[in-house]
Amino acid sequence: xxxxxxxxxxxxxxxxxxxxxxxxxxxxxxxxxxxxxxxxxxxxxxxxxxxxxxxxxxxxxxxxxxxxxxxxxxxxxxxxxxxxxxxxxxxxxxxxxxxxxxxxxxxxxxx
Amino acid sequence: xxxxxxxxxxxxxxxxxxxxxxxxxxxxxxxxxxxxxxxxxxxxxxxxxxxxxxxxxxxxxxxxxxxxxxxxxxxxxxxxxxxxxxxxxxxxxxxxxxxxxxxxxxxxxxxxxx
Numbered sequence: 001x002x003x004x005x006x007x008x009x010x011x012x013x014x015x016x017x018x019x020x021x022x023x024x025x026x027x028x029x030x031x032x033x034x035x036x037x038x039x040x041x042x043x044x045x046x047x048x049x050x051x052x053x054x055x056x057x058x059x060x061x062x063x064x065x066x067x068x069x070x071x072x073x074x075x076x077x078x079x080x081x082x083x084x085x086x087x088x089x090x091x092x093x094x095x096x097x098x099x100x101x102x103x104x105x106x107x108x109x110x111x
Numbered sequence: 112x113x114x115x116x117x118x119x120x121x122x123x124x125x126x127x128x129x130x131x132x133x134x135x136x137x138x139x140x141x142x143x144x145x146x147x148x149x150x151x152x153x154x155x156x157x158x159x160x161x162x163x164x165x166x167x168x169x170x171x172x173x174x175x176x177x178x179x180x181x182x183x184x185x186x187x188x189x190x191x192x193x194x195x196x197x198x199x200x201x202x203x204x205x206x207x208x209x210x211x212x213x214x215x216x217x218x219x220x221x222x223x224x225x
Contacts, residue, residue, distance in 0.1 A: 043115075044201070044216045046215070051211065094211075098167060
């Protein structure tokens with residue numbers, strides 16, 4: 001079935017490096033995408049979203065890139081900090097359906 | 112704080128017990144959701160409510176029974192659960208159901224079935 005997935009289950013970076021977390025989706029009808037961050041013992045927290053009429057959106061230290069041609073979504077975190085250590089999920093939907101989540105990438109930041 | 116509060120945070124129950132999970136949202140949203148999060152698996156959507164009416168039920172076993180008495184409160188009634196039902200149960204809300212908008216999550220209830 002159609003689903004959202006991530007390329008790597010874990011990613012380890014040094015403090016200060018830039019992090020890139022990738023996500024592939026298979027539903028070409030999806031038109032809305034979100035990145036969530038989940039810290040240990042907490043629920044997922046919204047980071048940034050993007051609609052299919054855009055290919056890039058920037059927030060504070062984060063950038064989301066959408067490549068609809070290859071159905072690929074990425075989250076870039078600039079100057080990664082220890083507080084960024086968490087599990088990151090991408091999610092997608094099309095109007096009329098609930099959010100579908102990928103498995104998550106665990107980001108570990110060492111200082 | 113996300114504006115979505117879940118209680119209890121932790122729950123241990125036997126397979127013959129009956130318990131309920133509670134969720135309350137203070138965001139004025141019209142839609143509420145239950146998700147199940149198991150280790151090594153994506154979040155699984157269980158139920159969707161829009162304006163207190165159930166709009167989606169993803170083939171969830173009948174031992175899970177949701178209740179939405181008003182747009183701010185959502186319950187998940189549990190009875191005769193199995194050990195494989197042990198997981199983190201997450202409640203979420205959004206402005207409208209199943210539209211292109213973010214969902215706000217509570218901190219979850221960690222359920223252990225013994």
